[in-house]
Amino acid sequence: MIKSMTGFGKATAEYGDKTVTVEIRALNSKGADISLRLSSGLRNYELELRNDLSKQLERGKIDLSIFVESNTVEAPIEINTTLAKAYHVQLKKLALELQEPLEDSIQHILKFPDVLKGERKETDENEWNVIKACVNDAIKQLNAFRDTEGKSLQKDFEDRLGKIGIHLEEIKKLDLHRITAIKDRIRNNLADVIGKEKIDENRFEQELIYYIEKLDINEEKVRLKTHLDYFIDTCKENSPGRKLNFISQEIGREINTIGSKANDAPMQKFVVLMKDELEKIKEQASNVL
Structure with a gap:
């Protein structure tokens, strides 16, 4: 199942007379953009934290804050x-x-x-182990949040891709009569200009075949259906976000080609509806891990 890049996690722990609070937030990003808010005593562990976050969260705009509060009065x-x-x-x-x-x-x-x-106080190893465990708990919460959001994204993708599929079927029905209608329209227009009796049927059929080839959308219909199925199958892979973005671009290319070749107002209406659904899919796909 897909995961969202968006999430939030929070965890707390007690260590002696101190309370450790960890908060972590994640938003969508092309790479791992990690921002840390740490006390000076934790700077030695910054690289380790970054490596753990990159490994467990993969990518996203990640903000991690660690607060260590003393429960006793100190003069720092x-x-x-x-x-x-x-x-x-x-x-x-x-x-x-x-x-x-x-x-x-x-x-x-x-x-x-x-x-x-x-007075800068370095964090000892025991305290660090408590903090690190607290960080891992917050990461688990964030990943659970991502899983929940991912299920919502999955359902939204299936619904919108299903609508595109329905619009494609309507286009297929209209396409069955489109070529015949275009052929009759050209013949009638030609007859009005030069007269029906002067039409050379052989020449007319040759020119019409060349013209109709430019309007044929059979390949685009097949490829579009293939891309729609491929999108759903890719959602089952691990971290498919980048791949889904590429597939959505291919879906858009086929829809645009159908629109440019259609030359038919009823078909154009369904092309516009498909584009509308695809734009919403692209917005959501950019948030997939």
């Missing part, structure tokens, strides 16, 4: 007092030169570079 930062005082001296000098009041200087100084220093 300290103030670089020496640097803060130096900034304050410079600010006072500037205020004096500009003859401007120095207001809320502390708030401004705290925003200056390197005034606040965070």
Whole structure:
């Protein structure tokens, strides 16, 4: 069964006095476009995370966020007092030169570079194992979401391809009488211009065969039906998204050719209906893994 590229997964875990929360979202994309939101202590594991995501999710625009919250009060930062005082001296000098009041200087100084220093704590192996298990749980949820969406896509494809098939059958019925109608119309128009008695039947049949060959759509009808069946069969393969896009292009090519050769208003109506269904199929196929 096909899978959607769209999905969401979330998992939580407890480790000592910390709570780990993992959220992962995926949207459609031609390749694996991975974006990670991690704390500085997890940067050493970024490559491993990217490899796991690429392997388990294959492709899509993937956003992964990992939050590690402490349940106890911590003071993770300290103030670089020496640097803060130096900034304050410079600010006072500037205020004096500009003859401007120095207001809320502390708030401004705290925003200056390197005034606040965070203590970087590396994630130990045990904590990483908990986080990694939490990531895998979130990935499983996302894949389950993708499976559910894939079933909806599968049904939508079958319904729309079925409608195209029905329109094709209507075109086949109209095509049975189209050539005869074209032949009679040309004969009548020619008779009106030069007179019925002056028509050379042998020459007329030769020219008509050449003209009718350009309007023949039998090959297109056969190929279109083949592509419709192939699309359904391909949905049973693993990760058929790119392949389905190619097949939908071939379906569109056959529909366009039928439309250009038809030269018949009732048939053109069904061509337009088929194009409408195909556009919706293409939109959905771009979201298939």
